[in-house]
Amino acid sequence: MTRFRLAILDDYQQVSGDYAPWDSLLDDGVKVSVFSAPFVSEEQAVAALAPFDIIVAMRERTRFPQDVLESLPNLKLLVTTGMANAAIDLGAAAERGIVVCGTGGSPAAAPELTWALLMAFARNLTVEENSLRAGDWQTGVGFELEGKTLGIVGLGKIGKRMAGYAKAFGMDVLAWSQNLTADAAEAAGARKVSKEELFRESDVVTLHLRLSERTEGIVGSRELRLLGPEGVLVNTARGPLVDEAALIQALEEGWIRGAALDVFDEEPLPSGHALLHSSRTVLSPHIGYVTHESYRQFYGGAFEDVKGWLSGTPVRVINA
Numbered sequence: 548m549t550r551f552r553l554a555i556l557d558d559y560q561q562v563s564g565d566y567a568p569w570d571s572l573l574d575d576g577v578k579v580s581v582f583s584a585p586f587v588s589e590e591q592a593v594a595a596l597a598p599f600d601i602i603v604a605m606r607e608r609t610r611f612p613q614d615v616l617e618s619l620p621n622l623k624l625l626v627t628t629g630m631a632n633a634a635i636d637l638g639a640a641a642e643r644g645i646v647v648c649g650t651g652g653s654p655a656a657a658p659e660l661t662w663a664l665l666m667a668f669a670r671n672l673t674v675e676e677n678s679l680r681a682g683d684w685q686t687g688v689g690f691e692l693e694g695k696t697l698g699i700v701g702l703g704k705i706g707k708r709m710a711g712y713a714k715a716f717g718m719d720v721l722a723w724s725q726n727l728t729a730d731a732a733e734a735a736g737a738r739k740v741s742k743e744e745l746f747r748e749s750d751v752v753t754l755h756l757r758l759s760e761r762t763e764g765i766v767g768s769r770e771l772r773l774l775g776p777e778g779v780l781v782n783t784a785r786g787p788l789v790d791e792a793a794l795i796q797a798l799e800e801g802w803i804r805g806a807a808l809d810v811f812d813e814e815p816l817p818s819g820h821a822l823l824h825s826s827r828t829v830l831s832p833h834i835g836y837v838t839h840e841s842y843r844q845f846y847g848g849a850f851e852d853v854k855g856w857l858s859g860t861p862v863r864v865i866n867a
Contacts, residue, residue: 550576553601557608567850593618613639628845637866647866650848653841658708660835661783664807668829693717698749701756707735746773758785771797783809798827
């Protein structure tokens with residue numbers, strides 16, 4: 548007998564069943580449905596999800612603002628992968644009695660992908676691989692990271708790892724964020740500078756901030772012009788940290804050498820988007836957290852959250 552309906556959202560690769568025994572929830576009276584395609588609008592999401600009591604959301608792929616939550620009358624448990632999700636209105640969920648739980652995650656996944664993108668950009672790997680497969684040989688000239696300066700915007704857990712990687716590659720490291728202290732920067736192997744100094748003095752700037760009203764658009768035309776024609780911007784945090792229109796202009800007009808990006812204003816990135824056609828970009832489809840290790844924690848933790856809630860003892864509640 549079915550007591551609850553559970554939706555697993557945005558399982559793009561259709562792999563959620565590889566990392567947790569969702570079918571076993573039938574023994575608890577839970578019917579599981581998996582959505583592999585993204586919703587194109589909030590209206591579509593509401594129409595599809597209205598019957599469900601439990602929703603497992605993959606990061607911030609689907610938004611749950613107040614109006615969406617108010618349109619899901621059956622929702623009792625909302626699980627997010629990770630312990631923070633800016634796409635969920637936690638207060639609105641609490642007001643409606645919806646329990647929101649989180650999971651652990653891999654601390655290595657995002658910084659490793661960030662460094663991979665930077666290396667791919669520096670050595671023209673995408674262009675060289677495509678030309679090699681097309682029958683050509685050595686079409687461009689890359690650059691080395693040793694002796695260059697890496698500017699880190701946001702020296703949190705990921706930013707600190709980036710500082711360590713940069714030191715291992717023989718780079719100087721600068722850092723800036725609104726609340727960063729000189730002591731904290733020094734402890735991470737970086738030197739605290741102003742935002743203007745960071746963009747002016749860095750060869751590469753990488754962003755590692757959470758998206759908020761305070762950080763949205765924190766990189767715009769002024770910062771990109773300061774970065775200069777030899778500078779590279781790397782963003783694996785959140786697309787809206789950067790003024791996208793300014794970035795496109797910077798790429799088209801050569802204000803910067805280029806950008807390595809894993810995140811975008813609109814995801815999935817629409818076909819025909821200007822960033823897809825820029826020769827100054829290396830792009831990946833928001834895969835910073837898409838690893839076996841990360842998914843084991845995400846889906847495994849989500850399964851534990853559901854089992855805990857079913858037993859009356861929710862775990863990792865983040866809107867208590």
